Amino acid sequence: xxxxxxxxxxxxxxxxxxxxxxxxxxxxxxxxxxxxxxxxxxxxxxxxxxxxxxxxxxxxxxxxxxxxxxxxxxxxxxxxxxxxxxxxxxxxxxxxxxxxxxxxxxxxxxxxxxxxxxxxxxxxxxxxxxxxxxxxxxxxxxxxxxxxxxxxxxxxxxxxxxxxxxxxxxxxxxxxxxxxxxxxxxxxxxxxxxxxxxxxxxxxxxxxxxxxxxxxxxxxxxxxxxxxxxxxxxxxxxxxxxxxxxxxxxxxxxxxxxxxxxxxxxxxxxxxxxxxxxxxxxxxxxxxxxxxxxxxxxxxxxxxxxxxxxxxxxxxxxxxxxxxxxxxxxxxxxxxxxxxxxxxxxxxxxxxxxxxxxxxxxxxxxxxxxxxxxxxxxxxxxxxxxxxxxxxxxxxxxxxxxxxxxxxxxxxxxxxxxxxxxxxxxxxxxxxxxxxxxxxxxxxxxxxxxxxxxxxxxxxxxxxxxxxxxxxxxxxxxxxxxxxxxxxxxxxxxxxxxxxxxxxxxxxxxxxxxxxxxxxxxxxxxx
Numbered sequence: 001x002x003x004x005x006x007x008x009x010x011x012x013x014x015x016x017x018x019x020x021x022x023x024x025x026x027x028x029x030x031x032x033x034x035x036x037x038x039x040x041x042x043x044x045x046x047x048x049x050x051x052x053x054x055x056x057x058x059x060x061x062x063x064x065x066x067x068x069x070x071x072x073x074x075x076x077x078x079x080x081x082x083x084x085x086x087x088x089x090x091x092x093x094x095x096x097x098x099x100x101x102x103x104x105x106x107x108x109x110x111x112x113x114x115x116x117x118x119x120x121x122x123x124x125x126x127x128x129x130x131x132x133x134x135x136x137x138x139x140x141x142x143x144x145x146x147x148x149x150x151x152x153x154x155x156x157x158x159x160x161x162x163x164x165x166x167x168x169x170x171x172x173x174x175x176x177x178x179x180x181x182x183x184x185x186x187x188x189x190x191x192x193x194x195x196x197x198x199x200x201x202x203x204x205x206x207x208x209x210x211x212x213x214x215x216x217x218x219x220x221x222x223x224x225x226x227x228x229x230x231x232x233x234x235x236x237x238x239x240x241x242x243x244x245x246x247x248x249x250x251x252x253x254x255x256x257x258x259x260x261x262x263x264x265x266x267x268x269x270x271x272x273x274x275x276x277x278x279x280x281x282x283x284x285x286x287x288x289x290x291x292x293x294x295x296x297x298x299x300x301x302x303x304x305x306x307x308x309x310x311x312x313x314x315x316x317x318x319x320x321x322x323x324x325x326x327x328x329x330x331x332x333x334x335x336x337x338x339x340x341x342x343x344x345x346x347x348x349x350x351x352x353x354x355x356x357x358x359x360x361x362x363x364x365x366x367x368x369x370x371x372x373x374x375x376x377x378x379x380x381x382x383x384x385x386x387x388x389x390x391x392x393x394x395x396x397x398x399x400x401x402x403x404x405x406x407x408x409x410x411x412x413x414x415x416x417x418x419x420x421x422x423x424x425x426x427x428x429x430x431x432x433x434x435x436x437x438x439x440x441x442x443x444x445x446x447x448x449x450x451x452x453x454x455x456x457x458x459x460x461x462x463x464x465x466x467x468x469x470x471x472x473x474x475x476x477x478x479x480x481x482x483x484x485x486x487x488x489x490x491x492x493x494x495x496x497x498x499x500x501x502x503x504x505x506x507x508x509x510x511x512x513x514x515x516x517x518x519x520x521x522x523x524x525x526x527x
Contacts, residue, residue: 047154047239049091056080056088061096065140069133069517073524082120082132087232089113089135094239097142098152099247103217106149108475109135109142110243111217114224115475115482117231122485123465130469131478133521138475154239161186165194169203176207178257181249188245192238198361200241201226205356205365207248209372210267211256212379215342216349218248220479223352226359266303266375273307274367277314281367284319288494294326294374295333295396303375310374320370324354325495327373328487332502333395334377338384339422339505344480346380347503349373351483354490393423395498400431402438410438411463418504419511430501433457453493457500461485464507471512480506 049057056075063071072085093110104111116131123131146152161182163171168190175183191200201222208222225244229237256264290313297306310323331346353373360366384390401424403410410432417425433456468481484503488496 045153045155047095047156047242049095049239050235053084053087053091053236056084057092057095060088060092060136060139061143065137065144068136068140069520070524072133072136073521073527076129076525077527082128083232085132085136086113086117086228087236089132089139090228090232091236091239093139093142094243095154096152097139097146098149099221099243100152100250103214103221103247103250106142106145107217107247108479109139111221111224112138112475112478114228115478117228118482118486119465119468119478122461122482123469124462127466127469129525130518130521134472134478134515134517137517154243157189157238157242158182158186162190163187165190168194169199172203176203176245176249179249179251179255181246184245184249185242188241189238192241197226197229197234197237202360202362202365204241204244204248205360205369207245209353209356209369211251211261211263212266212376213250213252213263215345215380215383216352216376217345218250219349219356220352221247223355227355266307266379267372269304270307270368270371270375273311274364274371276311277367281314282320282363284314284317284322286319286492287313287322290318290322291326291329291495292396294323295330295394298326298330298333298377298381301378303378306374306378307371310371321492323370323374324490325492327377328354328491328499329395329495329502330377331380332484332499333393334381334384335505336393336395336398336426336502337391338387338389340387341476342380342384342387344476344506346377347487348476348479348483349376349380351487354487395502398430398498398501399427400434400436401427402431402436403428404438406438408459411459412510414460414504415463415467415507415510417509418507419509422505425509426501426504429460429504430497433460433497433500453497457488457497460500461488464503467508467510467512470518471508471515473515476506477508481508 048054059071059075060068072080076085090110090113093113097107097109099107099110113135116135119131120128162168163186168187172184172187172191174180175187188200204222204226208219211218221244225240229240251261251263253259253261293309293313294306297309301309313323314320327350328347331350334346335343337343350373353369353376357366357369357373360369381390403413405413410428414425414428414432417428433453435453435456464481464485468477472478472481480503484499484506488500490496491499
């Protein structure tokens, strides 16, 4: 070729094409095929998914919102499984909804998938699809919002920038410490292909809890992503982890690694403080006094003071379980003092950090996560004061009250009161759980399972879930209810009833308007 002129080369090429019957308009043999534009032939600008799930994700992405319920119901009737639908829902979210400018708002299309799944698992058999179809509809709304903002989609990973498997872990740590988005993106993709999920999430637990930005949503996303990958399979980990890391690196202003930002101070201080815990810090004994001390501190002290108190308690031989009782009930009290967006996130964040604490293998990570949860609560309290009046309710002084009805009808009375007077509902809920007698009989339950505290709690939680299924609209209806109902058995018997009673300040009441999506979903699934 080096000695052949351009004219000679073109002449010979044309002659060869003619000999093969390819001459003429469009080279003959291919004349009838559709043309492919240069744009179509270019590398894709959106991250590809695994071949087995890509068609279902495309269906979710491309079907109009007003037709998606019926389209997915048709796939289910044709044999598409629950796991496949949930996987497609999560992957469609991470590919089409940007976790910026804040890890919240429209990004709840991703954040709430775990909550919807947890609700489905615990709900009645006949309605387990309802939370997932709510999530499908919510995704379409978030997708539309994202398109209005800047039309973000997750791009393919930069394959040329991937570190080797042996260097991926250190490359990821270096990138995260330096808030380097490009470096973290390629490093987490390499980790997703080479490391186990447990090892990867040991790192992510720390980065999800290192800063108080987006009122806990970073920690919530870490816990939710870990739980959902157990459901949909680790084969889908790479796009989920890339979305997660992009969310964890959200920050305001210039690079946080180069300044002492207020949201980052607790994490840095608690690394040193956690190191002062005795080796046997997990071997302490339960203490009701310690629980109350933590509650009182959540009301008044700074983050640094609360963390110092907890270290002193643990080093005196107090059980970490009592510390968690104090953090959970302290969170519930903050919600009682100001129901709403900030108050509810005290509990959803504590739920996420408690999950990370329970599942982390590294003991140093566990002690640091406990302190970080403590550090966040005074910051939530400060954010509540910025929003308006904060009441003076105390969870330890909530007075139980008898219901007028008895047995299962008492639960209906409580949830009706939630729509009218949440304080009254909270008191009745506590009285019902504690077995307080009412005016019609010697106890709240005549016979059977309702005679036990566990049976009464199950009745309340079942009713709460059904109401979310039928009337829930906002992502926080699912996030909050799934978190607080899961946390009830995690507390000691002395405090769990009070936490559930505090949830009356946020749960969906019986008087809320029905969600029209429910009837449409049921009809579509029947075909």
